[in-house]
Amino acid sequence: MSHIRKALFALAVAGVGMFSVPTAANAFNLVDRTGFTDTQFNQMRTDGLFTELFVAESRTGLPNGAERQLGINDASGNPDKAGYINWQKDGLVDFSLEYTGSLVKYTVGGQLLSSTAFSGLATDIFLRTRAADNSTMAMSDLVFNGVGISSLSSLGTGGNSDVDYLQLSGISTPFTLTGKSMMSWTSASAPLRSNLAYQIKVGTTPQTQSVPEPGTVGAIALTGLLALGSKKQQKAVKE
Numbered sequence: 001m002s003h004i005r006k007a008l009f010a011l012a013v014a015g016v017g018m019f020s021v022p023t024a025a026n027a028f029n030l031v032d033r034t035g036f037t038d039t040q041f042n043q044m045r046t047d048g049l050f051t052e053l054f055v056a057e058s059r060t061g062l063p064n065g066a067e068r069q070l071g072i073n074d075a076s077g078n079p080d081k082a083g084y085i086n087w088q089k090d091g092l093v094d095f096s097l098e099y100t101g102s103l104v105k106y107t108v109g110g111q112l113l114s115s116t117a118f119s120g121l122a123t124d125i126f127l128r129t130r131a132a133d134n135s136t137m138a139m140s141d142l143v144f145n146g147v148g149i150s151s152l153s154s155l156g157t158g159g160n161s162d163v164d165y166l167q168l169s170g171i172s173t174p175f176t177l178t179g180k181s182m183m184s185w186t187s188a189s190a191p192l193r194s195n196l197a198y199q200i201k202v203g204t205t206p207q208t209q210s211v212p213e214p215g216t217v218g219a220i221a222l223t224g225l226l227a228l229g230s231k232k233q234q235k236a237v238k239e
Contacts, residue, residue, distance in 0.1 A: 030149055031167035033126075038163055041126065050126070051075075052203040054118040056097050056106040058181060059197030060087060060190045067193065070108050072115045075203075081106075081113040087183050087190065092140075096178040097200050108181075123204045125168040125177070129154040132161035132195040135185040139198055142179040144168060152198075161195065169205065 044050045052075035061069035061084075070083035085093075085108060098105040102119040105112060125144075131137040131154040138153035154162040183196050190196055 028144060028147075028171045029169040031169050033165040033167050036165040041128075041165065049207065050124065050203055050205050052201055053120060053122055054080075054104060054115070054202055056104070056200040056202070057194075057197065058085075058093075058095065058108055059194045060183065060192060062192060063189070070106070070111065070113060072104055072106050072113050072117075074117070080115045080117045083108070083111050083113050085109050085111060089190070090182060090184050092180045092182050094178070094180055096176065097202075098176045099174060099202060101173040121204055122173050122175070122202050123169070123171060124202075125171060126199075126201040126203075127152055127166040127168075128163065128199045128201065130161060130163045130194065130197050131156035131191075132159075133185070133191040134158065134187060135183070135191050135196045137196055137198055138182045138184075140180050140182070142177070144171070144177050145175055156191075156195075 041050075045052065054075070055071075055073040055077070057071045057073055059069055061067040065084040068079055068082035069085050069087070071079035072081040073079050087093075093109045095106075095108045097107075099122060101121075102116060104115045104118055106114070127139060127142075129137040129139060129152050133156055135156050136153060138151070140151045140153075142149045142151060149168070150166060152164055152166045154164045156162050177200065181198060183190065185191060185196065
């Protein structure tokens with residue numbers, strides 16, 4: 001099914017390279033990042049093509065609250081705020097991320113982390129899922145400023161890990177992103193630390209393209225097409 005979703009998504013982005021939501025109040029571009037890797041993302045940062053402002057993270061961490069499972073992190077991965085949650089295998093957990101330009105509010109399973117350590121413009125968001133050791137990390141029911149966008153998931157097999165990305169470009173502040181996450185694993189216990197995790201990487205790019213005026217991309221904004229997942233076929237990404 002993955003190749004079918006890829007083909008349909010390719011039709012949506014053909015010619016423009018991205019999916020545009022033309023509603024003036026909620027304008028943004030959904031960029032096709034099928035096959036994108038951590039190496040490519042880090043190269044973007046090195047080349048100055050993306051500057052991280054902050055990262056909202058959920059991960060399995062270590063058992064019994066010995067290590068953070070939730071965090072609002074700086075660009076170096078250091079948590080400004082940290083939290084803990086008892087992840088349930090195959091359980092759907094609601095999350096939301098709100099950014100006003102000076103305040104970050106990250107809520108997961110009813111637990112709120114907030115920070116005033118970050119401020120300024122945000123033009124882009126990279127969503128990242130990672131799964132290792134026969135596990136699955138899924139983000140679903142994603143809604144950005146009231147507009148449904150897509151889903152994202154990674155499937156780790158054997159000793160291999162899988163990483164997937166989805167990019168929102170041309171966003172504006174303030175914004176609200178909501179969705180659900182689900183962590184699954186086949187071993188007796190969940191993979192440790194960031195081997196099963198998702199991140200919401202918020203920042204800026206110097207090449208953010210302007211969004212077309214309402215009506216210029218017409219039929220592309222169909223909700224059904226926005227619901228397409230970006231899960232690719234199993235790939236091994238070793239760290």
